[in-house]
Amino acid sequence: MPLLTRCFLKTAILYFVASSCLGGYLLIAVGLQHTTPPVLQPVYWHMLLVGWLMQLIFGVAYWMFPPFAKGQPHRYPALAWFAYAALNVGLLLRVVVEPWHVMRPQPGLGWLLVCSAVLQVAAGWMFLITIWTRIRGRGR
Amino acid sequence: MPRLSWFFLRGGFICLAVGMLAGGLILVQKGTGRFPFFWVLLPAHIYLVLVGGVTQCALGVSYWILPRLGPGKGRGNTALAWSSYWALKTAILLVALHPVVKIALGAPAAGATFVCGGVLQGLAAAGFALHAWPRIRPSQTVGADSTFSLSFSRRHVRASQYVCEPSADGPKAGE
Numbered sequence: 001m002p003l004l005t006r007c008f009l010k011t012a013i014l015y016f017v018a019s020s021c022l023g024g025y026l027l028i029a030v031g032l033q034h035t036t037p038p039v040l041q042p043v044y045w046h047m048l049l050v051g052w053l054m055q056l057i058f059g060v061a062y063w064m065f066p067p068f069a070k071g072q073p074h075r076y077p078a079l080a081w082f083a084y085a086a087l088n089v090g091l092l093l094r095v096v097v098e099p100w101h102v103m104r105p106q107p108g109l110g111w112l113l114v115c116s117a118v119l120q121v122a123a124g125w126m127f128l129i130t131i132w133t134r135i136r137g138r139g140r
Numbered sequence: 141m142p143r144l145s146w147f148f149l150r151g152g153f154i155c156l157a158v159g160m161l162a163g164g165l166i167l168v169q170k171g172t173g174r175f176p177f178f179w180v181l182l183p184a185h186i187y188l189v190l191v192g193g194v195t196q197c198a199l200g201v202s203y204w205i206l207p208r209l210g211p212g213k214g215r216g217n218t219a220l221a222w223s224s225y226w227a228l229k230t231a232i233l234l235v236a237l238h239p240v241v242k243i244a245l246g247a248p249a250a251g252a253t254f255v256c257g258g259v260l261q262g263l264a265a266a267g268f269a270l271h272a273w274p275r276i277r278p279s280q281t282v283g284a285d286s287t288f289s290l291s292f293s294r295r296h297v298r299a300s301q302y303v304c305e306p307s308a309d310g311p312k313a314g315e
Protein backbone atom coordinates (compact mmCIF):
# COMPACT_ATOMS: atom_id res chain seq x y z
CA MET A 1 0.00 0.00 0.00
CA PRO A 2 1.61 3.33 -1.00
CA LEU A 3 2.53 5.83 1.71
CA LEU A 4 0.00 8.37 0.44
CA THR A 5 -2.81 5.81 0.72
CA ARG A 6 -1.78 5.07 4.30
CA CYS A 7 -1.85 8.78 5.08
CA PHE A 8 -5.28 9.19 3.47
CA LEU A 9 -6.70 6.16 5.30
CA LYS A 10 -5.25 6.98 8.72
CA THR A 11 -6.42 10.59 8.50
CA ALA A 12 -9.81 9.32 7.34
CA ILE A 13 -10.05 7.09 10.41
CA LEU A 14 -9.18 10.01 12.69
CA TYR A 15 -11.99 12.01 11.08
CA PHE A 16 -14.32 9.03 11.44
CA VAL A 17 -13.70 8.97 15.20
CA ALA A 18 -13.88 12.75 15.58
CA SER A 19 -17.05 13.13 13.50
CA SER A 20 -18.71 10.22 15.27
CA CYS A 21 -18.01 11.88 18.62
CA LEU A 22 -19.47 15.16 17.37
CA GLY A 23 -22.44 13.35 15.77
CA GLY A 24 -22.98 11.39 18.99
CA TYR A 25 -22.94 14.61 20.99
CA LEU A 26 -25.49 16.22 18.62
CA LEU A 27 -27.72 13.15 18.85
CA ILE A 28 -27.53 13.05 22.65
CA ALA A 29 -28.34 16.77 22.75
CA VAL A 30 -31.44 16.18 20.60
CA GLY A 31 -32.46 13.27 22.85
CA LEU A 32 -32.11 15.43 25.98
CA GLN A 33 -33.81 18.36 24.22
CA HIS A 34 -30.76 20.59 24.66
CA THR A 35 -30.10 23.19 22.00
CA THR A 36 -26.84 23.11 20.07
CA PRO A 37 -25.47 25.77 17.69
CA PRO A 38 -26.97 25.01 14.24
CA VAL A 39 -23.55 25.63 12.66
CA LEU A 40 -22.34 22.35 14.14
CA GLN A 41 -24.58 20.45 11.68
CA PRO A 42 -22.67 21.29 8.47
CA VAL A 43 -19.39 20.94 10.37
CA TYR A 44 -20.41 17.43 11.43
CA TRP A 45 -21.57 16.45 7.93
CA HIS A 46 -18.35 17.62 6.32
CA MET A 47 -16.10 15.96 8.88
CA LEU A 48 -17.96 12.74 8.16
CA LEU A 49 -18.34 13.04 4.39
CA VAL A 50 -15.19 14.89 3.36
CA GLY A 51 -12.87 13.90 6.21
CA TRP A 52 -13.87 10.25 6.37
CA LEU A 53 -15.73 9.10 3.27
CA MET A 54 -13.97 11.12 0.58
CA GLN A 55 -10.50 10.52 1.97
CA LEU A 56 -11.31 6.81 2.10
CA ILE A 57 -12.34 6.93 -1.57
CA PHE A 58 -9.26 8.92 -2.58
CA GLY A 59 -6.90 6.66 -0.64
CA VAL A 60 -8.34 3.43 -2.00
CA ALA A 61 -8.54 4.76 -5.58
CA TYR A 62 -4.90 5.85 -5.43
CA TRP A 63 -3.98 2.36 -4.31
CA MET A 64 -6.06 0.00 -6.41
CA PHE A 65 -6.79 1.67 -9.73
CA PRO A 66 -4.75 0.24 -12.62
CA PRO A 67 -1.17 1.57 -12.72
CA PHE A 68 -0.50 4.53 -15.00
CA ALA A 69 2.35 2.76 -16.85
CA LYS A 70 4.78 -0.08 -16.35
CA GLY A 71 7.21 0.95 -13.64
CA GLN A 72 5.26 4.17 -13.02
CA PRO A 73 2.14 3.31 -11.04
CA HIS A 74 1.14 6.90 -10.27
CA ARG A 75 0.92 9.90 -12.48
CA TYR A 76 1.88 13.21 -10.83
CA PRO A 77 2.51 11.80 -7.30
CA ALA A 78 3.53 15.27 -6.08
CA LEU A 79 0.14 16.64 -7.13
CA ALA A 80 -1.58 13.84 -5.23
CA TRP A 81 0.38 14.75 -2.10
CA PHE A 82 -0.60 18.34 -2.61
CA ALA A 83 -4.26 17.30 -2.87
CA TYR A 84 -3.93 15.41 0.42
CA ALA A 85 -2.38 18.41 2.18
CA ALA A 86 -4.80 20.95 0.68
CA LEU A 87 -7.85 18.84 1.56
CA ASN A 88 -6.80 18.41 5.17
CA VAL A 89 -5.61 21.96 5.80
CA GLY A 90 -8.78 23.27 4.11
CA LEU A 91 -11.11 21.01 6.05
CA LEU A 92 -9.42 21.67 9.39
CA LEU A 93 -9.63 25.38 8.72
CA ARG A 94 -13.35 25.04 8.04
CA VAL A 95 -13.98 22.93 11.14
CA VAL A 96 -12.31 25.53 13.36
CA VAL A 97 -13.28 28.76 11.63
CA GLU A 98 -16.90 28.16 10.55
CA PRO A 99 -18.40 27.86 14.07
CA TRP A 100 -16.16 30.68 15.29
CA HIS A 101 -17.17 32.95 12.39
CA VAL A 102 -20.88 32.23 12.86
CA MET A 103 -20.91 32.55 16.67
CA ARG A 104 -18.37 35.37 17.20
CA PRO A 105 -17.89 37.16 13.88
CA GLN A 106 -14.68 39.19 13.65
CA PRO A 107 -13.32 41.19 10.74
CA GLY A 108 -11.04 39.14 8.54
CA LEU A 109 -12.14 35.79 9.93
CA GLY A 110 -14.45 35.14 6.99
CA TRP A 111 -11.51 35.26 4.63
CA LEU A 112 -10.12 32.16 6.33
CA LEU A 113 -13.31 30.42 5.20
CA VAL A 114 -12.57 31.60 1.67
CA CYS A 115 -9.07 30.08 1.99
CA SER A 116 -10.63 26.85 3.24
CA ALA A 117 -12.96 26.75 0.23
CA VAL A 118 -10.12 27.40 -2.22
CA LEU A 119 -7.93 24.70 -0.65
CA GLN A 120 -10.66 22.04 -0.63
CA VAL A 121 -11.83 22.78 -4.16
CA ALA A 122 -8.22 22.75 -5.40
CA ALA A 123 -7.71 19.41 -3.65
CA GLY A 124 -10.71 17.88 -5.46
CA TRP A 125 -9.49 19.06 -8.87
CA MET A 126 -5.87 18.07 -8.23
CA PHE A 127 -6.94 14.58 -7.26
CA LEU A 128 -9.12 14.36 -10.38
CA ILE A 129 -6.09 15.24 -12.53
CA THR A 130 -3.85 12.66 -10.86
CA ILE A 131 -6.34 9.82 -11.04
CA TRP A 132 -7.88 10.55 -14.48
CA THR A 133 -5.50 8.57 -16.67
CA ARG A 134 -5.65 5.60 -14.30
CA ILE A 135 -9.39 5.19 -14.84
CA ARG A 136 -9.34 3.14 -17.99
CA GLY A 137 -9.68 -0.43 -19.09
CA ARG A 138 -10.42 -2.78 -21.87
CA GLY A 139 -13.03 -5.22 -20.57
CA ARG A 140 -16.72 -5.02 -21.45
CA MET B 141 -11.42 -2.28 -15.53
CA PRO B 142 -14.55 -2.74 -17.70
CA ARG B 143 -15.78 0.15 -19.79
CA LEU B 144 -18.88 0.75 -17.67
CA SER B 145 -16.77 1.07 -14.47
CA TRP B 146 -14.54 3.42 -16.33
CA PHE B 147 -17.56 5.58 -17.27
CA PHE B 148 -19.02 5.46 -13.75
CA LEU B 149 -15.68 6.32 -12.13
CA ARG B 150 -14.67 9.12 -14.45
CA GLY B 151 -18.18 10.58 -14.14
CA GLY B 152 -18.00 10.14 -10.38
CA PHE B 153 -14.74 12.00 -9.98
CA ILE B 154 -15.92 14.80 -12.27
CA CYS B 155 -19.11 15.16 -10.23
CA LEU B 156 -17.08 15.27 -7.02
CA ALA B 157 -14.87 18.03 -8.39
CA VAL B 158 -17.78 20.07 -9.79
CA GLY B 159 -19.87 19.48 -6.65
CA MET B 160 -16.97 20.63 -4.48
CA LEU B 161 -16.71 23.76 -6.58
CA ALA B 162 -20.40 24.49 -5.90
CA GLY B 163 -19.83 23.87 -2.16
CA GLY B 164 -16.77 26.11 -2.26
CA LEU B 165 -18.81 28.95 -3.71
CA ILE B 166 -21.39 28.60 -0.93
CA LEU B 167 -18.59 28.64 1.66
CA VAL B 168 -17.21 31.82 0.07
CA GLN B 169 -20.69 33.31 0.55
CA LYS B 170 -20.68 32.25 4.21
CA GLY B 171 -17.26 33.77 4.72
CA THR B 172 -17.73 37.07 2.95
CA GLY B 173 -21.48 37.66 3.17
CA ARG B 174 -21.43 38.55 -0.55
CA PHE B 175 -23.10 36.75 -3.46
CA PRO B 176 -26.19 35.45 -1.59
CA PHE B 177 -27.44 33.87 -4.82
CA PHE B 178 -24.74 31.20 -4.44
CA TRP B 179 -27.17 29.40 -2.14
CA VAL B 180 -29.14 28.35 -5.21
CA LEU B 181 -26.29 25.86 -5.70
CA LEU B 182 -26.93 23.98 -2.45
CA PRO B 183 -29.19 21.19 -3.84
CA ALA B 184 -26.84 20.73 -6.79
CA HIS B 185 -23.85 20.60 -4.41
CA ILE B 186 -25.39 17.91 -2.22
CA TYR B 187 -26.65 15.87 -5.18
CA LEU B 188 -23.43 16.11 -7.17
CA VAL B 189 -21.18 14.99 -4.34
CA LEU B 190 -23.40 12.31 -2.85
CA VAL B 191 -25.22 10.81 -5.82
CA GLY B 192 -22.93 11.95 -8.61
CA GLY B 193 -19.67 11.37 -6.75
CA VAL B 194 -19.93 8.81 -3.97
CA THR B 195 -22.68 6.67 -5.54
CA GLN B 196 -21.16 6.56 -9.01
CA CYS B 197 -17.76 5.60 -7.58
CA ALA B 198 -19.37 2.83 -5.52
CA LEU B 199 -21.33 1.51 -8.52
CA GLY B 200 -18.25 1.66 -10.76
CA VAL B 201 -16.14 -0.33 -8.33
CA SER B 202 -18.95 -2.86 -7.67
CA TYR B 203 -19.44 -3.51 -11.39
CA TRP B 204 -15.70 -4.08 -11.68
CA ILE B 205 -14.98 -6.29 -8.67
CA LEU B 206 -18.14 -8.26 -7.91
CA PRO B 207 -17.73 -11.95 -8.83
CA ARG B 208 -18.70 -12.92 -12.35
CA LEU B 209 -21.51 -15.39 -12.94
CA GLY B 210 -19.33 -18.17 -14.29
CA PRO B 211 -18.21 -19.51 -17.68
CA GLY B 212 -19.91 -17.80 -20.61
CA LYS B 213 -22.08 -15.60 -18.40
CA GLY B 214 -19.52 -12.93 -17.57
CA ARG B 215 -20.96 -10.05 -15.60
CA GLY B 216 -24.58 -11.09 -16.24
CA ASN B 217 -27.16 -8.63 -17.52
CA THR B 218 -24.88 -5.84 -18.64
CA ALA B 219 -27.65 -4.06 -20.59
CA LEU B 220 -29.44 -3.47 -17.31
CA ALA B 221 -26.29 -2.03 -15.76
CA TRP B 222 -25.78 0.27 -18.76
CA SER B 223 -29.43 1.43 -18.63
CA SER B 224 -28.93 2.20 -14.96
CA TYR B 225 -25.83 4.21 -15.87
CA TRP B 226 -27.68 6.34 -18.43
CA ALA B 227 -30.68 6.89 -16.15
CA LEU B 228 -28.42 8.03 -13.30
CA LYS B 229 -26.38 10.25 -15.61
CA THR B 230 -29.54 11.97 -16.86
CA ALA B 231 -30.81 12.40 -13.29
CA ILE B 232 -27.50 14.00 -12.26
CA LEU B 233 -27.53 16.29 -15.26
CA LEU B 234 -31.10 17.42 -14.52
CA VAL B 235 -30.34 18.20 -10.88
CA ALA B 236 -27.03 19.88 -11.75
CA LEU B 237 -28.86 22.11 -14.22
CA HIS B 238 -31.51 22.98 -11.64
CA PRO B 239 -29.90 26.34 -10.65
CA VAL B 240 -29.74 27.42 -14.30
CA VAL B 241 -33.34 26.35 -14.93
CA LYS B 242 -34.45 28.14 -11.77
CA ILE B 243 -32.81 31.39 -12.82
CA ALA B 244 -33.90 31.15 -16.47
CA LEU B 245 -37.38 29.62 -16.23
CA GLY B 246 -38.49 30.00 -12.61
CA ALA B 247 -39.30 27.71 -9.69
CA PRO B 248 -41.97 25.46 -11.30
CA ALA B 249 -39.63 24.45 -14.14
CA ALA B 250 -36.82 23.89 -11.63
CA GLY B 251 -39.19 21.71 -9.62
CA ALA B 252 -39.81 19.62 -12.72
CA THR B 253 -36.09 18.89 -13.02
CA PHE B 254 -36.21 17.45 -9.48
CA VAL B 255 -39.27 15.33 -10.28
CA CYS B 256 -37.71 13.84 -13.43
CA GLY B 257 -34.36 13.44 -11.67
CA GLY B 258 -36.01 11.63 -8.77
CA VAL B 259 -37.87 9.19 -11.03
CA LEU B 260 -34.74 8.44 -13.04
CA GLN B 261 -32.64 7.99 -9.91
CA GLY B 262 -35.13 5.42 -8.58
CA LEU B 263 -35.12 3.55 -11.89
CA ALA B 264 -31.32 3.63 -11.99
CA ALA B 265 -31.03 2.21 -8.50
CA ALA B 266 -33.55 -0.57 -9.24
CA GLY B 267 -31.76 -1.43 -12.50
CA PHE B 268 -28.36 -1.66 -10.86
CA ALA B 269 -29.74 -3.68 -7.96
CA LEU B 270 -31.28 -6.22 -10.39
CA HIS B 271 -27.98 -6.45 -12.25
CA ALA B 272 -25.80 -6.82 -9.14
CA TRP B 273 -28.04 -9.11 -7.09
CA PRO B 274 -27.01 -12.46 -8.67
CA ARG B 275 -23.34 -11.39 -8.62
CA ILE B 276 -23.33 -11.08 -4.85
CA ARG B 277 -22.45 -14.67 -4.04
CA PRO B 278 -19.52 -16.64 -2.61
CA SER B 279 -16.36 -16.51 -4.73
CA GLN B 280 -15.45 -19.65 -6.67
CA THR B 281 -12.44 -21.66 -5.58
CA VAL B 282 -9.35 -21.47 -7.80
CA GLY B 283 -9.77 -23.63 -10.87
CA ALA B 284 -13.51 -24.08 -10.47
CA ASP B 285 -14.27 -21.04 -12.59
CA SER B 286 -12.84 -20.70 -16.06
CA THR B 287 -12.96 -16.92 -15.84
CA PHE B 288 -10.12 -17.02 -13.34
CA SER B 289 -6.72 -16.40 -14.74
CA LEU B 290 -4.01 -17.92 -12.58
CA SER B 291 -1.41 -15.67 -14.06
CA PHE B 292 -3.35 -12.67 -12.82
CA SER B 293 -1.82 -12.38 -9.39
CA ARG B 294 1.79 -12.82 -10.46
CA ARG B 295 1.66 -10.51 -13.48
CA HIS B 296 -0.45 -7.89 -11.84
CA VAL B 297 1.56 -7.74 -8.64
CA ARG B 298 4.78 -7.42 -10.59
CA ALA B 299 3.30 -4.61 -12.65
CA SER B 300 1.98 -2.55 -9.83
CA GLN B 301 3.31 -3.96 -6.54
CA TYR B 302 0.38 -2.64 -4.63
CA VAL B 303 -2.70 -4.41 -5.90
CA CYS B 304 -5.25 -5.90 -3.48
CA GLU B 305 -5.70 -9.66 -3.20
CA PRO B 306 -7.62 -10.84 -6.27
CA SER B 307 -10.58 -13.14 -5.73
CA ALA B 308 -10.91 -16.14 -8.00
CA ASP B 309 -13.62 -14.57 -10.15
CA GLY B 310 -12.93 -10.91 -9.51
CA PRO B 311 -11.09 -8.55 -11.85
CA LYS B 312 -8.85 -10.17 -14.43
CA ALA B 313 -5.32 -9.42 -15.56
CA GLY B 314 -4.83 -5.98 -17.02
CA GLU B 315 -8.29 -4.79 -16.05
Ligand code: HEM
Nearest residue numbers: 041042045049050117120121160163164166167186189190
Ligand atom coordinates in the same frame (compact mmCIF):
# COMPACT_ATOMS: atom_id res chain seq x y z
C1 HEM C 1 -14.81 21.48 -1.35
C2 HEM C 1 -15.45 20.81 -0.44
C3 HEM C 1 -16.78 21.23 0.10
C4 HEM C 1 -17.21 22.47 0.47
C5 HEM C 1 -16.42 23.77 0.46
C6 HEM C 1 -18.59 22.35 0.92
C7 HEM C 1 -19.37 23.38 1.37
C8 HEM C 1 -20.68 23.26 1.80
C9 HEM C 1 -21.48 24.34 2.32
C10 HEM C 1 -21.02 25.77 2.47
C11 HEM C 1 -22.68 23.83 2.65
C12 HEM C 1 -23.86 24.61 3.24
C13 HEM C 1 -23.79 24.46 4.76
C14 HEM C 1 -24.87 25.20 5.48
O1 HEM C 1 -26.06 24.83 5.31
O2 HEM C 1 -24.56 26.13 6.21
C15 HEM C 1 -22.67 22.43 2.36
C16 HEM C 1 -23.70 21.55 2.61
C17 HEM C 1 -23.59 20.19 2.45
N1 HEM C 1 -22.55 19.50 1.89
FE1 HEM C 1 -20.76 20.27 1.35
N2 HEM C 1 -18.94 21.03 0.83
C18 HEM C 1 -17.88 20.31 0.33
C19 HEM C 1 -17.82 18.98 0.06
C20 HEM C 1 -18.84 18.10 0.33
C21 HEM C 1 -18.77 16.69 0.09
C22 HEM C 1 -17.59 15.97 -0.54
C23 HEM C 1 -19.95 16.15 0.53
C24 HEM C 1 -20.42 14.72 0.50
C25 HEM C 1 -19.76 13.69 0.11
C26 HEM C 1 -20.77 17.24 1.01
C27 HEM C 1 -22.05 17.11 1.50
C28 HEM C 1 -22.84 18.16 1.95
C29 HEM C 1 -24.13 17.98 2.57
C30 HEM C 1 -24.82 16.63 2.83
C31 HEM C 1 -24.60 19.25 2.88
C32 HEM C 1 -25.90 19.61 3.61
C33 HEM C 1 -25.54 19.70 5.08
C34 HEM C 1 -26.47 20.50 5.91
O3 HEM C 1 -27.47 20.99 5.39
O4 HEM C 1 -26.18 20.66 7.12
N3 HEM C 1 -20.06 18.42 0.87
N4 HEM C 1 -21.43 22.11 1.83
